[in-house]
Each structure stands twice: as structure tokens, then as C-alpha cells.
Amino acid sequence: MSVRTESNERVLTVYLDGEIDHHTAKGMREVIDKSINELMPEVLVLDFKDVTFMDSSGIGLVMGRYKELKKCGGELHIINTTPHITKVMKLSGIERLAKLGKAEK
């Protein structure tokens, strides 16, 4: 499990890597929240390209970051989800809160 962040003035992009479960989500959450609080981004992009497994702890992670982001009025984008992750995401109805899509070129 690892998290890499990249940012410009408006957009904070977080590249998630490895497996997301209850055990790994905590570490990911700490890194993301630290960046959100420092940068107050207009848009948070969560990139799932290198996520190999996710259970509902990943939904908790995304929903929690959505709430954090709302405090500074930011918008959440979720990109590059594999079919398995999309299936878990859709079960939660998270697409009503966040934009699901591919990476913008």
C-alpha cells in the first residue's frame, strides 16, 4: 500500500497503490487528509489505476474524504477504476456524490 500526491493551485491528485481494506485505509486516509488540509483544493482527484483490491473500507475512505472536502467546498473526482472497483463503488451509490471517470488527457 502506498499513496503519492501531486498538486497544483486548484487540483490535488492522489495516486493510490495496492490493496485497500480496513487495515490499509487508515494510512491512506492520514496522507490524503494532511494534503487536503494543507492545500484546500478545489478538486480532489483519486486515481485508482494501481489499486489491485478494494472492499467496502475503500467506500468508507472515499466517503470520508468527500466529507472533508465539502468543508472547503471542493469537488471529488474518482478516476481509472477497474471493473471490480467500479462494481464496489456502484453498490454504494457514490457516483451521486463524486464524478467517476477516466483520466483527462
Add this chain to the structure above:
Amino acid sequence: MKSLNKFNLTVTSNSANESFIRSAVSAFIAQLDPTIEELSDIKTAVSEAATNCIVHAYKDTIGKIFITCEIFENRTITVKVRDRGCGIENIKQAMEPLFTTGGSERAGLGFAVMESFMDKLYVKSKVGVGTTVLLKKKLSVRI
């Protein structure tokens, strides 16, 4: 239904074992050559059941999680995840999507995932005694 193969696994409820439990089940089931989707579904459902033991059953303590995975004829598999933890007071409520007692970082979707990703889900629980979750899925026939 005739049982063809089976394994039992007992692990302590450390959160680091979530990944070990789902990997063990996945490695055992690989002998049936499941599709990637079937394997992901089973791994995810097992991960939810194991996480429930760690987060809820043994909330402020460490206990044992008992896993039995069995392969039956007709490509049917079952995974039983049992704990001797606190038990569930109201199973119906616990199974409602988005209901959680686990705090703001928990989505409350564990049982919803198990129900939707497997064919059958049975939950038996007694307060102060423990909980047993039985997951069942029939794999597609590979040509």
C-alpha cells in the same frame, strides 16, 4: 451436496490478517479455475466478513477467527467465517445498507457487499457468544 475438498484456518483478529484470510481463500479456490470476476467477488465478500470480526466482534480485544472453506460438487463453494466475539443484537438492522456502529470511516456496506457478490448469505448470531457468517457461491462452468 457432496464435499470434495475443505480447509480450516484459525487466525487471530489482527487487522493485518484481513489480507491473509482473503488470499488463503482465493488460493484454495484457484483449483476450480474461477473467472477473475468470481475470484474478486469471493475475495471481497470474505474480506467483509473478516473485517466485521475484527472491527465489531472483537472491537476492543483480540480473539480468534475460524474460517472453513469447502468445495462441493457442481462447482459450489462455501466460506464460513465464525467468531466468538460480542455477537449482533439485531441482525436485520446490521444487514441494512449504510447502517454501521463503526464510526464515520465505515460505510456500513459489509453485508450488502456479501449479499450482492455471493449467491447466498446466512448469518447466525448470539449476543455474548459470537457470530457465524456463511457465504455460498456457485461458479460458472468453464469451457
